[in-house]
Amino acid sequence: MRKPVIAGNWKMYKTQAETRAFLAEFLPLVAESRDAEIVLAPPFTALAAAVDAARGSAVTIAAQDLHWEPEGAFTGEISARMLVETGCRGVIIGHSERRQYFHETDETVARKVRAALDAGLRPIVCLGETLPEREQGLTEQVLERQFRGGLGALTPGDFSSILLAYEPVWAIGTGRTATPQLAAAAHAFLRGLASASFGGDKAASARILYGGSVKPGNIRGLMAEEEIDGALVGGASLDPASMAAIVNFREG
Ligand code: 13P
Numbered sequence: 595m596r597k598p599v600i601a602g603n604w605k606m607y608k609t610q611a612e613t614r615a616f617l618a619e620f621l622p623l624v625a626e627s628r629d630a631e632i633v634l635a636p637p638f639t640a641l642a643a644a645v646d647a648a649r650g651s652a653v654t655i656a657a658q659d660l661h662w663e664p665e666g667a668f669t670g671e672i673s674a675r676m677l678v679e680t681g682c683r684g685v686i687i688g689h690s691e692r693r694q695y696f697h698e699t700d701e702t703v704a705r706k707v708r709a710a711l712d713a714g715l716r717p718i719v720c721l722g723e724t725l726p727e728r729e730q731g732l733t734e735q736v737l738e739r740q741f742r743g744g745l746g747a748l749t750p751g752d753f754s755s756i757l758l759a760y761e762p763v764w765a766i767g768t769g770r771t772a773t774p775q776l777a778a779a780a781h782a783f784l785r786g787l788a789s790a791s792f793g794g795d796k797a798a799s800a801r802i803l804y805g806g807s808v809k810p811g812n813i814r815g816l817m818a819e820e821e822i823d824g825a826l827v828g829g830a831s832l833d834p835a836s837m838a839a840i841v842n843f844r845e846g
Contacts (some may be wrong), residue, residue, distance in 0.1 A: 599824035601633035602831025610643040617647035622653040623838035635651045645681035657686035662705035674713030691765045700743025717756045725764035750792040759826040765806025777804045781821035810839035
């Protein structure tokens with residue numbers, strides 16, 4: 595049985611004060627939740643505030659990116675050991691917005707995943723096709739390239755320490771969610787790739803989250819799919835009540 599993970603990617607939203615206010619409202623709403631692991635990924639500047647406010651709760655904090663070197667002349671970048679020091683436990687890697695706007699490649703994803711694992715951070719590795727790629731029938735080819743390029747060098751043991759997030763780019767921030775069936779098919783394909791690379795047991799226990807316009811109104815349908823092990827939520831994770839409703843999807 596794979597325990598679901600509901601993760602919120604706050605992107606470039608929320609100051610430290612807003613982060614504290616969010617957690618003050620959110621934590622009581624999920625205090626009784628046992629059905630899912632809860633992760634929040636605030637911007638770098640709010641990580642320490644989030645860790646502090648979430649202390650003693652079941653919520654863990656993740657960053658949204660990192661650099662693969664431990665330190666160096668890389669203006670504007672943040673390393674794994676700096677993230678560890680804030681108390682955060684995971685890090686999103688390879689988000690499509692980073693691939694699209696900041697030239698993230700499968701090669702940099704692979705380096706970042708290695709650095710995160712070496713520092714004891716759990717990577718949440720994002721993959722997904724664009725609309726033109728889907729329309730041209732290239733979805734599986736793109737997922738396979740991203741999977742092999744980003745994760746191909748891992749050992750089976752490494753692989754069991756990561757979370758995967760399937761995020762079709764055309765569903766992000768558009769209100770256009772993938773149907774549960776379409777998402778489940780992509781997840782099954784990714785699980786097949788995992789099985790071929792890391793073995794059937796590791797593939798069977800891997801948790802693959804869906805991301806792209808997840809809301810309180812569509813989470814139940816998505817989670818009804820055996821293949822979908824949780825969600826990476828953008829816009830709807832910014833509001834405490836809507837994020838709590840997603841976390842508490844079984845009660846909805
Ligand atoms: P939205 O939920 O706003 O579509 O964003 C999804 C996402 O990119 C999560 O990483």
